[in-house]
Amino acid sequence: MDLLEYKGKQVLGRYDVPLFAGGQAATVDEAVAAAEEIGYPVVIKAQVKVGGRGKAGGIKIGETADEVREHATNILGMDIRGHTVHELWIQQATDIASEYYAAVVFDRAAKAPLVMLSTQGGMEIEQVAAEHPEALATLHIDPLVGFHPFQGRRLAYEAGVEADVVRPVGDLLAMLYEVFAKEEATLVEINPIVITPDRKVMALDAKVTLDDNSMFRHPDNATLDDSSDADPQEAMAKERGLTYVKLDGDIGIFGNGAGLVMSTLDVVAHAGGAPANFLDAGGGAKAEAIAASVEVILSNPNVKAVLFNVFGGITRCDEVARGIIDAYGILEPTVPFVVRLDGTNDVEARKLLADANLPHVYPEATMDGAAARVVQLARSTENRAA
């Protein structure tokens, strides 16, 4: 779960991370009210879960109420790389002496948390690593031992932090590690950390990702979830407990098991098609869940044909066939279905489909054959529409 900047800062605030005064706003009036309370100048920041907000015009300085009104009007509703801005964070503006970068990331390959510190703040960390490796210090932490002050000092000296702020920068790293460990984050990133002219070390921005699987231990964090800029199909799928990812193409995909569904997307692309979604119905999917899945797939207006690719292990193919037949009856789809069912009870499943004799439902025996068929059908639907 990626958090919006201001929600990430709520989490950081619990651990005494030094933050600038700020207020959330969902309307222009709220933005002005927040600015009046903070005092001018303020920074008006678009709240979306995507980088490059500044370049897109989503971060502006307001010196007066009129300027805040103008910027807030422009930024609210703005599209930033596919994300619509529904909220703003109005933050006290600051003078900047230096900008640093700090992060704690979940390093899968090393099976350990990785703490990173750089004196080149405000840049993408990949760019720092490539262009200024001397300004970047990294250290893996044994999760069983935790983070200790000497490690903060070591990173600060290695990265070349200015001498008078070595201690507060080290303290900040310790706080970020605590956030990472106690809140079960997979990413805590501050870019930039600001050193103010009066030598305070503050977090100017915040990027926090929490582990969805740990939410049962953090019921308070569930309220930090924000789906206001989520895609309508993804929101619908989430409500129904389905694993669904919206994609750009026009071929709806239904499958069981994440690996097989990913493979199905690839095979469809290999056959010259473009999948409209990833949908994993999971192991042992029952007829009702299948009908719910089909409804989500068809609610995407781009879908011109649907491919069902199921290999039955725990999942019984006859259940899937029944689900497809039920869904067909309820939803009366106008797009063709290609159905490839293999594995447990596949013979019964094929018989059920044959007996149902549904129009525009095409059985296929192999995954590659089914992919080729659905691509062809999507194209001919396209032609009909045109």
Added chain:
Amino acid sequence: MSILVGEDTRLAVSGLTGREGSYHAMNNRRYGTDVVAGVTPGKGGQDVEGVPVFNTFHEAVEATGANTAMIFVPPRFAADSILEAEDAGIATIIAITEGIPAHDELMVFNVLKRNPDVRLVGPNCPGVLSPGKANVGIIPASFFKPGNVGVVSRSGTLTYQIGNELAQSGFGNSTIVGIGGDPVPGSSFVDVIALFEADPETELIVMSGEIGGAAEEEAAEYIAAHVSKPVVGYVAGLTAPPGKTMGHAGAIVSGSSGGGQAKIDALEGVGVRVGRTPTQVAEIAMEILGR
């Protein structure tokens, strides 16, 4: 021969008294796996279709000589159960549970790595099947028969898909190992490929990877340096968009890391032939084994 599970497997099941746990454990027993114990705190003294249930792994090991554990408990209890099995001296732990918190997996991995005598497979995996000998987990055994192809995979259904294509072409398997789709698997491709390399029955290794992390790249390096047997690869998720978790918690392209093409390039760079579809994987395997 086979790897990880076989005729010597004596299985204790954590979560045997649950609905899913008992269903799959009994399937495993019908297949011929020696299911010797269940472990459920508070239910010691009961039995599930004749399999005795113990309150702790320690009691189960003491009473039955269990040497393998299958973890089938809900995510919030799974890390504790894995650590209990290790503490009781179980050598092979196979964790089926999906949805274990990432920090729990990190902790478990770092605890277990201090014990050279224990091996964890999973979590979030379908288990391990050595056809004709033992099945531990949820792999539908009827699709597979004994043979000389070792399969290691991050995905369950994709394993069945590839395994079934091989079976239809007349090939059997030494062992099929699901290492799971989570960010911190207990066993990596490298760990399992090393076991297959040492297994006299295995003549060809099929590894089925997917986007996310760097396990396939690590496997490529290992294969180049240590593996004499032919390896056929597959990587799912080539067309997945960056920043989106594709069903498995570990299947995500983050920034410049974890992309599918880089994995294929790494494997092909060391001479591993990579199928572009599951069907191609089976075709390449047949070509190599000369049928």
